[in-house]
Amino acid sequence: MTQHSVQEVKKTTCYMCACRCGIRVHLKDGEVRYIDGNPNHPLNKGVICAKGSSGIMKQYSPARLTRPLRRKSTAERGAGEFEPISWDEAFAILEERLGKIRATDPKKFALFTGRDQMQALTGLFARQFGTPNYAAHGGFCSVNMAAGLIYTIGGSFWEFGGPDLDRAKLFVMIGTAEDHHSNPLKIAISQFKRNGGRFVSINPVRTGYSAIADEWVPIRPGTDGAFLLAVIHEIIEKGLYDRDFLVRYTNAGQLVNCDEEDDEFGMFLRTEVPEEEACYDPQDKLWWDRKTNRPVVTHSEGADPCLLGEFEINGTKVKPAFQLLVERVKDYTPEWAEGVTGIPAATIRRLAYEMGVTARDQKIELPIAWTDAWGKEHETVTGNPVAFHAMRGLAAHSNGFQTIRALGILMSILGTIDRPGGFRHKVPFPRPIPPCARTPNHPNAVQPNKPLDGMALGWPADPDDLFVDEAGNPVRIDKGFSWEYPLSVHGLMHNVITNAWRGDPYRIDTLMIFMANMAWNSTMNAVEVRKMLNDKDENGEYKIPFIVVADAFQSEMTAFADLILPDTTYLERHDVMSLLDRPISEFDGPVDAVRIPVLPPLGECKPFQEVLIELASRLKLPAFVTKEGKRKYRDYPDFIVNYETEPGSGIGFLAGWRGKGGEKHLRGEPNPNQWEMYAKNDCVFHYELPKSYQYMRNWNQGYLEWSQRNRITRYAEPILIHIYSEVLMRFRQAARGKGFSRKPPAHLAKRVETFFDPLPFYYDPLEAQVTDRHKYPLAAVTQRPMAMYHSWDSQNAWLRQIHAHNVLYVNTHTARINGIEDGDWIWVESQWGKVKCIAKHSEAVEPGTVWTWNAIGKAAGAWNLAPDANESQLGFLLNHLISEELPSCERGSDRRVSNSDPITGQAAWYDVRVRIYKADEKVGAGETARTEPQFAPLKPYPGQPERKSIWNYFAGKNQ
Amino acid sequence: MHPAFSVIFLTTLIGAGQGLFLALFTVESYAAFGLLPAQASGFYAFGSLVALILLALGLFASFFHLGHPERAWRAATQWRTSWLSREVIALPAFMGAVSLYGLAHGFELNPVLASLPSGAPVHLTAVLGSLGTVLAFALFICTGMIYACLKFLREWHTPLTVINYILLGGASGFTLAAAFAAQQAPEVMPLLAGWALILTVLGFFSRSASLVRNARLKPKSTLQTAIGIKHPKIVQKSMGFMGGSFNTREFFHGKPRALLRMVKWFFLAAAFVLPLILLAAGLVQAAGGWLMLAFVVQYLGLLAERWFFFAQANHPQNLYYQSVA
Amino acid sequence: MTQLALVIDLNVCVGCHACVTNCKEWNTSGPAGPLVDLNPYGKNPTGTFFNRVQTYEVGEFPNTETVHFPKSCLHCEEPPCVPVCPTGASYKRKEDGIVLVDYDKCIGCKYCSWACPYGAREFDEHQRVMKKCTLCVDRIYDTTLTDEERRPACVRACPTSARLFGDIHDPESEVSRAIRENGGYQLMPEWGTQPANHYLPRRKTQIRLREDELERADNPLKIDRQLPKPAQAEPALDDVTSW
Numbered sequence A: 001m002t003q004h005s006v007q008e009v010k011k012t013t014c015y016m017c018a019c020r021c022g023i024r025v026h027l028k029d030g031e032v033r034y035i036d037g038n039p040n041h042p043l044n045k046g047v048i049c050a051k052g053s054s055g056i057m058k059q060y061s062p063a064r065l066t067r068p069l070r071r072k073s074t075a076e077r078g079a080g081e082f083e084p085i086s087w088d089e090a091f092a093i094l095e096e097r098l099g100k101i102r103a104t105d106p107k108k109f110a111l112f113t114g115r116d117q118m119q120a121l122t123g124l125f126a127r128q129f130g131t132p133n134y135a136a137h138g139g140f141c142s143v144n145m146a147a148g149l150i151y152t153i154g155g156s157f158w159e160f161g162g163p164d165l166d167r168a169k170l171f172v173m174i175g176t177a178e179d180h181h182s183n184p185l186k187i188a189i190s191q192f193k194r195n196g197g198r199f200v201s202i203n204p205v206r207t208g209y210s211a212i213a214d215e216w217v218p219i220r221p222g223t224d225g226a227f228l229l230a231v232i233h234e235i236i237e238k239g240l241y242d243r244d245f246l247v248r249y250t251n252a253g254q255l256v257n258c259d260e261e262d263d264e265f266g267m268f269l270r271t272e273v274p275e276e277e278a279c280y281d282p283q284d285k286l287w288w289d290r291k292t293n294r295p296v297v298t299h300s301e302g303a304d305p306c307l308l309g310e311f312e313i314n315g316t317k318v319k320p321a322f323q324l325l326v327e328r329v330k331d332y333t334p335e336w337a338e339g340v341t342g343i344p345a346a347t348i349r350r351l352a353y354e355m356g357v358t359a360r361d362q363k364i365e366l367p368i369a370w371t372d373a374w375g376k377e378h379e380t381v382t383g384n385p386v387a388f389h390a391m392r393g394l395a396a397h398s399n400g401f402q403t404i405r406a407l408g409i410l411m412s413i414l415g416t417i418d419r420p421g422g423f424r425h426k427v428p429f430p431r432p433i434p435p436c437a438r439t440p441n442h443p444n445a446v447q448p449n450k451p452l453d454g455m456a457l458g459w460p461a462d463p464d465d466l467f468v469d470e471a472g473n474p475v476r477i478d479k480g481f482s483w484e485y486p487l488s489v490h491g492l493m494h495n496v497i498t499n500a501w502r503g504d505p506y507r508i509d510t511l512m513i514f515m516a517n518m519a520w521n522s523t524m525n526a527v528e529v530r531k532m533l534n535d536k537d538e539n540g541e542y543k544i545p546f547i548v549v550a551d552a553f554q555s556e557m558t559a560f561a562d563l564i565l566p567d568t569t570y571l572e573r574h575d576v577m578s579l580l581d582r583p584i585s586e587f588d589g590p591v592d593a594v595r596i597p598v599l600p601p602l603g604e605c606k607p608f609q610e611v612l613i614e615l616a617s618r619l620k621l622p623a624f625v626t627k628e629g630k631r632k633y634r635d636y637p638d639f640i641v642n643y644e645t646e647p648g649s650g651i652g653f654l655a656g657w658r659g660k661g662g663e664k665h666l667r668g669e670p671n672p673n674q675w676e677m678y679a680k681n682d683c684v685f686h687y688e689l690p691k692s693y694q695y696m697r698n699w700n701q702g703y704l705e706w707s708q709r710n711r712i713t714r715y716a717e718p719i720l721i722h723i724y725s726e727v728l729m730r731f732r733q734a735a736r737g738k739g740f741s742r743k744p745p746a747h748l749a750k751r752v753e754t755f756f757d758p759l760p761f762y763y764d765p766l767e768a769q770v771t772d773r774h775k776y777p778l779a780a781v782t783q784r785p786m787a788m789y790h791s792w793d794s795q796n797a798w799l800r801q802i803h804a805h806n807v808l809y810v811n812t813h814t815a816r817i818n819g820i821e822d823g824d825w826i827w828v829e830s831q832w833g834k835v836k837c838i839a840k841h842s843e844a845v846e847p848g849t850v851w852t853w854n855a856i857g858k859a860a861g862a863w864n865l866a867p868d869a870n871e872s873q874l875g876f877l878l879n880h881l882i883s884e885e886l887p888s889c890e891r892g893s894d895r896r897v898s899n900s901d902p903i904t905g906q907a908a909w910y911d912v913r914v915r916i917y918k919a920d921e922k923v924g925a926g927e928t929a930r931t932e933p934q935f936a937p938l939k940p941y942p943g944q945p946e947r948k949s950i951w952n953y954f955a956g957k958n959q
Numbered sequence B: 001m002h003p004a005f006s007v008i009f010l011t012t013l014i015g016a017g018q019g020l021f022l023a024l025f026t027v028e029s030y031a032a033f034g035l036l037p038a039q040a041s042g043f044y045a046f047g048s049l050v051a052l053i054l055l056a057l058g059l060f061a062s063f064f065h066l067g068h069p070e071r072a073w074r075a076a077t078q079w080r081t082s083w084l085s086r087e088v089i090a091l092p093a094f095m096g097a098v099s100l101y102g103l104a105h106g107f108e109l110n111p112v113l114a115s116l117p118s119g120a121p122v123h124l125t126a127v128l129g130s131l132g133t134v135l136a137f138a139l140f141i142c143t144g145m146i147y148a149c150l151k152f153l154r155e156w157h158t159p160l161t162v163i164n165y166i167l168l169g170g171a172s173g174f175t176l177a178a179a180f181a182a183q184q185a186p187e188v189m190p191l192l193a194g195w196a197l198i199l200t201v202l203g204f205f206s207r208s209a210s211l212v213r214n215a216r217l218k219p220k221s222t223l224q225t226a227i228g229i230k231h232p233k234i235v236q237k238s239m240g241f242m243g244g245s246f247n248t249r250e251f252f253h254g255k256p257r258a259l260l261r262m263v264k265w266f267f268l269a270a271a272f273v274l275p276l277i278l279l280a281a282g283l284v285q286a287a288g289g290w291l292m293l294a295f296v297v298q299y300l301g302l303l304a305e306r307w308f309f310f311a312q313a314n315h316p317q318n319l320y321y322q323s324v325a
Numbered sequence C: 001m002t003q004l005a006l007v008i009d010l011n012v013c014v015g016c017h018a019c020v021t022n023c024k025e026w027n028t029s030g031p032a033g034p035l036v037d038l039n040p041y042g043k044n045p046t047g048t049f050f051n052r053v054q055t056y057e058v059g060e061f062p063n064t065e066t067v068h069f070p071k072s073c074l075h076c077e078e079p080p081c082v083p084v085c086p087t088g089a090s091y092k093r094k095e096d097g098i099v100l101v102d103y104d105k106c107i108g109c110k111y112c113s114w115a116c117p118y119g120a121r122e123f124d125e126h127q128r129v130m131k132k133c134t135l136c137v138d139r140i141y142d143t144t145l146t147d148e149e150r151r152p153a154c155v156r157a158c159p160t161s162a163r164l165f166g167d168i169h170d171p172e173s174e175v176s177r178a179i180r181e182n183g184g185y186q187l188m189p190e191w192g193t194q195p196a197n198h199y200l201p202r203r204k205t206q207i208r209l210r211e212d213e214l215e216r217a218d219n220p221l222k223i224d225r226q227l228p229k230p231a232q233a234e235p236a237l238d239d240v241t242s243w
């Protein structure tokens, strides 16, 4: 009974998913005996999930890569024929190739990374290398959610903020299945329900979290904008908005130039104010003061702006932003929305009233004194306890940005931003709108042997911030920050392969993919993209000449590599969850964390972090070598401890235990014992802000100054919520040929003008606009299964028993109309492709929607599964039906645009329209009960562990 | 339930063995009372050997059902509560009795131990035979009760289960005995064949009664009681795993309904109707060949019957294991 | 007398399967293990688990409830699986009511699994003995563990704390209170097995709105939507009558 006495317990951070819970790894004779949640960890408080609990099976999976591999010179790319090489050879190959590229044209090297959480390092590497062609998964993931809210409230869901379910009374969850904050959200939802809170889920499908919702509101995919605008309509109509909040904390009262003839049409009126030092967003806009009935500078002492009405200043027609919002939502009635969303108008009204009345009547007053950015003292912090959470159900549509703007505005008019019971920020958010980082705006930022002159990713504030050449053409391979997708703040990874293959905008030489399965799960149009990866030009050269894949497993992507770099697992490496990146902060303050290896690397696996440090040192990238060109950092741990953003800045990757003896935090000189101190403290650093800095942070003087002092932001000005987005208006203005900034190329002017509306509006998803809806009547979406992470976990012996294959869920009624019985084999067809799969009836899905679990289907033989494994024979990938490009809407043009949100470039996964029919009816005899399409089975690579047929795991007895 | 061949063979083989023994002892009893000509000891000895072989084969088959046959002896310990444990005791005990009975006959070691009030002598074999008879019935009851005692396996939870085991085992044993007698002791053949006919007819009625009963059973457990939700429409969407588990292998026959129906008609014909015809033919023509054929057909029929017995039993646990997704 | 048990709150279970794999993980390397996996990387992978989470749909669209339903051995107070065991390998502990299998005695006859109406036992195809949830006896009495840790693995893992653990015979325990206060119930009560594990049903929270809540004095529209004032010159009743 004393299991533990013979064991060793080491603490680290989980990475079976991006939630990054604290874990304790119990070892027995050097093997993993048990992994449980670390009770002292602020995120998961001791709990763990299905994936986290299955870490053992990841560690000892036969899908693991253990040696650097080079494509056999005799083998075609994609055939999966490799020969092992040494790391020395691998580095030599890379050093030579990348060195040449860097010395000639750095943008011919593209580094794209998938579901990682180390963008601070990969981004630094790319920038130092000098290439603009760098991004992580955000573009195909949820950039709409990030951008939509950050451009509205200065923060977002995702890792940057969330619902305060501790204090909320009403919780509305929209389009969320599992999300990144997996365990914390589960802890919070159950607590919330137990405390008597009311939980409403808006989702075409009822599973997972939605299953325990008090009310499920089925909605047609892609129509949430209509729903949210109708709710806003009702809330304003009934006067349920929080006027005080809107006045003081948003731009609702600011006067907008409404004179269509005027060059400044659509912009805020400005006045001269005394210039302040380091000012990002001067408080120089105007209110129309209700009391004196004349314009005043915003936030003038004693003034109270009109929120509605129309006024004239020096002959210019002006209206408060809120008036424009009211005009915008005038026709968005619940009756109208019912026709779009399928939600009864009465339900929309009732939900709007529930939100409005709960926010107004169940106010929370916390006795926390704070001072606002205008110097006004407040005795208490007020909360309107209506909390929202939304994710990819909103984000993964081509109208997602505007929909999410609508959500941000709804949350704001209810007065719930960074208040108890509402939405709460997490450090490093809130940030100015938009945040200050910018990409270069000219191709000459890319120079041989020089770092990129600017950040590869940033936040454009106006057209001059776009990364385009004189003619308005993109500089980046993914066309990010171009006129096609101006606010593509996370890049468009999903178009890199197609663009590079086509040579549009140009050819590249080396594509390096880290932790992304771009031949499968994270690519749209997988069948064709797999061909592009192999395609050769007229000279017999591969169109993408060299592909490097850094992965821990034999994924579908690795088959297309010329060079495979075997990464370690999360249990074998040092790693940081840094404030420079996507930290795991809590509402009450910043949190960062580390991974410390609990096991030695398997075989010749090498942490990708080490690979980058090594490469950067060999290539003599300035940040990684001394002035004399000598290597600066021994290895990754050394880099993490000693790297400072600028010499002497005192800011590094880790915020905890800085200063020589670890006595400082957030800023301080490097501490040689920093890793040990993290190790001693559960691998996590949690800085709790004083209570008075924990709320109202957009406008909280104390917090803003604290944040500025610690260089989390540059400015300490109030961050007013953008009910009306002047940023968007600037792009629209440019598209209309107004203003002094750059103008879009003619063929994109209409597009920019249409979508860059300063107020949210509803439009049909772009794919629907180019689809015959009678022919393709159904929307097809995927969901995250809680017990699987993307395509990672089919190699996991325990998790794959839970999800061995996926089926397509169809509403029973819809299925019957189509003559489809439960369990029938069917074809699912979109304009772009078709797949054969098994249908399953369900009462928990909206009749116009079909859905499946994401990425359960696999290519035969991948992940070192047997070629007849269920994943490849019965499971399927929906991505085969989704196109990465759409015909552009211009008449008579053969131009194509990314199948993405026209504002942010967010991949529009959930826009696809399909039809379904029984398989045997249309295809006839000879069909086998097997999914289509199929691909030639992959064989195991050299060095992969053997694939067991009986696995009797018992820690300490397996050798 | 998933029909396990080890158990099918076990129950049918020992049933026939028990029946055969009962048939032998019936002959001896009739003879003791002068109702039949006395038979040579060889008849009983050889008959017992055949019965013993059937029992041993059954026992052998049963080992295939065990995960750890080497620990089978442990199964005798829980006779206070477990019908299986009781069977495990009854079977060897019965085999012992059969062996002693056969040996006593084989070595003609058959002293008179006492005499009845009527003056009729009580031979050792009569005592052993009576003991064997008691044990044969005990074994029938144990075997039957193993199934009949499981109250939520409602197809099994009926006295008919025990009665069927007795009648069907008896019928097959007597049929075999008749075929055997046609060779060795033609004068007792008609009696045995007659009993075989009677038992087969009775078995037909009682087995049909159980079929009728089972067809009318309304499940007591429903999805509603299984998960405790009172709603008329509940459908399982996922049983929590997709590649199968013990629960999907052990408790489902996994065969189409049509096959079940076919097997039912087959066993009704093969275990009852055909043997009746063959027995009658054999009896009339005094043809051992017909009788042997009757046994073979009936035994095959009983294999099918036993397969069906398992397949038809619907375990309530199946409510929890209906849907792969 | 003590009867330890799990109480599973269907009102908060989101079907995440944490309890499933954490149970497997804890038990495979412990006294109850190893828990075999067959064909782990091939067709139809299958293994021994003590706990499974299932999903049911209740009702018809749009009035559908999706119910996630975890199930492990219920540690019945009248366990039908115990008396049928011919070897005594299956037993119910007097001291805490836990139903266990002694692998060293088990002959793998599977009879106990036939006698369990709940399908809670799983035969280990490799070790060839019957297995089932042990309520983590090897954790809950391990004095080298902290109090927090001396709970079943699945209970600790569960992110929604949908799994409560304790003595249902102690009326003051958390589990007894939860059963009492939330209408806790047993599965298949018709067989008299008296499962010790209980389930807590779904509950619904609603908001009832009254008409007057939409028409209130502090309605900001009173400030923002100034009622239109007619011009002085517009005709009024004063122009036509004088009372």
Ligand SMILES: Nc1nc2c(c(=O)[nH]1)N[C@H]1C(S)=C(S)[C@@H](COP(=O)(O)OP(=O)(O)OC[C@H]3O[C@@H](n4cnc5c(=O)[nH]c(N)nc54)[C@H](O)[C@@H]3O)O[C@H]1N2
Binding pocket: A017, A018, A115, A141, A142, A174, A175, A176, A177, A178, A179, A180, A181, A182, A202, A203, A204, A205, A219, A220, A221, A222, A223, A224, A390, A391, A392, A393, A394, A397, A781, A782, A783, A784, A785, A786, A787, A788, A789, A790, A851, A910
């Ligand atoms: N277990 C697990 N956790 C994960 C992941 C994983 O693979 N596995 N992936 C991680 C990653 S990378 C991400 S980005 C997050 C994503 O987290 P989520 O956003 O929760 O992920 P999705 O599964 O895309 O969920 C989208 C939900 O939106 C619904 N939906 C689809 N279209 C619409 C719509 O138009 N309107 C509404 N209202 N709903 C809609 C779908 O039914 C689904 O429930 O999860 C992260 N967490």
Ligand SMILES: Nc1nc2c(c(=O)[nH]1)N[C@H]1C(S)=C(S)[C@@H](COP(=O)(O)OP(=O)(O)OC[C@H]3O[C@@H](n4cnc5c(=O)[nH]c(N)nc54)[C@H](O)[C@@H]3O)O[C@H]1N2
Binding pocket: A113, A114, A115, A137, A140, A141, A142, A514, A515, A516, A517, A518, A521, A522, A523, A550, A551, A552, A553, A554, A555, A556, A557, A567, A568, A569, A570, A608, A782, A783, A789, A790, A791, A792, A854, A855, A878, A879, A909
């Ligand atoms: N149809 C459809 N497609 C989708 C989505 C959808 O909802 N529907 N969701 C999209 C979203 S939001 C996302 S984020 C993407 C995710 O898509 P990807 O980023 O491609 O995620 P994975 O498929 O998991 O691939 C990640 C790769 O990381 C590898 N890996 C795992 N652990 C390690 C490690 O420790 N080191 C290294 N080097 N590699 C490792 C895995 O083996 C795998 O090959 O998918 C997108 N694709």
Ligand code: SF4
Binding pocket: A014, A015, A016, A017, A018, A019, A020, A021, A044, A047, A048, A049, A050, A051, A052, A053, A182, A183
């Ligand atoms: S939620 Fe993610 S990080 Fe947390 S335990 Fe599960 S897999 Fe690990």
Ligand code: SF4
Binding pocket: C072, C073, C074, C075, C076, C079, C080, C081, C082, C099, C115, C116, C117, C118, C119, C120, C121, C132, C193, C195
């Ligand atoms: S649930 Fe089944 S195995 Fe567990 S005690 Fe009850 S009858 Fe026995």
Ligand code: SF4
Binding pocket: C084, C085, C086, C087, C088, C089, C090, C101, C105, C106, C107, C108, C109, C110, C111, C112, C113, C129, C130
């Ligand atoms: S399988 Fe083992 S525990 Fe079950 S009844 Fe047989 S001997 Fe007992």
Ligand code: SF4
Binding pocket: C022, C023, C024, C026, C027, C050, C051, C072, C132, C133, C134, C135, C136, C152, C153, C154, C155
């Ligand atoms: S109590 Fe222990 S053995 Fe039982 S299901 Fe939970 S983790 Fe598994």
Ligand code: SF4
Binding pocket: C012, C013, C014, C015, C016, C017, C018, C019, C020, C053, C068, C070, C157, C158, C159, C160, C161, C162, C163
């Ligand atoms: S861990 Fe908890 S929430 Fe998850 S399936 Fe199990 S009981 Fe339900």
Ligand SMILES: [Mo]
Binding pocket: A137, A140, A141, A142
């Ligand atoms: Mo994602």
